[in-house]
Amino acid sequence: MTYKLIALDVDGTLLNDHHELTEMTQETLIRASRQGIEIVLCSGRGPANTIPFMEQMGLAGYVITHNGAVTAEVSTREIVHRFAMEGQGLEPFITYCRENGVHFDINTAFGLYVDQPEGLELQVQEMYRNFMMKPQQLPQWADLTEPLVKFTAFGPLEQMNTVQQEWGNWNLPYYMTRSGDFFIDLMHPEATKGTALKRLAESKGIQPSEVMAIGNYYNDITMLTYAGKGIAMDNSPDEVKAAADEVTLSNNDQGVAHSIRKHVLGE
Incomplete structure (x- = not known):
């Protein structure tokens, strides 16, 4: 399968338990991006503390933040969609x-x-x-x-x-x-990572089958089930693993890099 978009949770997935983005993971994501694949960070964090990881890797595009409530553009920090709550x-x-x-x-x-x-x-x-x-x-x-x-x-x-x-x-x-x-x-009742990911993918003409999502916790389940390939980290609860198509290595073992090298880079 050829993937056009990779959606990644941040804490417990992209980052290790020391809140670090490892050199191997960063290098893997940059290589995938150079193949034309869009990297989208999907986090419970807000844009202000999610976008810096995209900038660290030199990646443009979008971040889905606040568990799907806010989608923002990386370079301008413009809010392209928001689920406001009362x-x-x-x-x-x-x-x-x-x-x-x-x-x-x-x-x-x-x-x-x-x-x-x-x-x-x-x-x-x-x-x-x-x-x-x-x-x-x-x-x-x-x-x-x-x-x-x-x-x-x-x-x-x-x-x-x-x-x-x-x-x-x-x-x-x-x-x-x-x-x-x-x-x-x-x-907001409609604000989930899966809903926001679906909106963003559709705006780009990307089918669910062309989306890979990787996450580790309950707030990731909606995007794991939306994506054509949903991957849970080994450090995920059992319910999250059950919702995914497969389980990769833990966040401390660079499971994100392992999955992308396996399914996208063909290594």
Whole structure:
């Protein structure tokens, strides 16, 4: 099969556990791009901390970010599509987080807002450093000039399991997905990586059979099942592996490079 587009999750897939893009993986993606294949990063991150990886590799094109809520052009940072969410509907979730000691942030396409950024716990500060983001003070709804695209709860695994279970019993006006062991995201009901990938591929006349997608977590399932070739990392949960066509090596063993060399570069 000849692939025209490769969609890649970032954390736990493209990057190793040290949040590094290895030289081997970078070189492999550049070689695939030189063959005319479009590389699209599809991340729970926002454009501001996804686009730099494309620039590091010297790649143009698009990134699908905030789990599909925002698609942006790399060189201009122009937003080409956005699923905006209704902010007022977040009030019960904000109240829950504040009352139960759950850290949360609210995202526009390029902005990230928290309660009292100067007083964040060390674990939360480290998380934002790893994801190359600097949180700002959450303003009043009326003072937010950009549409909201994602609400994220962050905390220890057991706490997030409890939050997911309890919110799952609510009548959710949003799409809820687990983007990592320690993250739960709420977005517009139609905002998924699969939906955004489908829109982008169709705009370029690319068929699903010409798309390869590689990911490692529950928020990647929609793009793995959309793509003609969906590949799960070895570090994926079993449900993600079951949704994929095959399983590659882990992110620490450069599974992305291995799959592209096998299926695209013919090595």
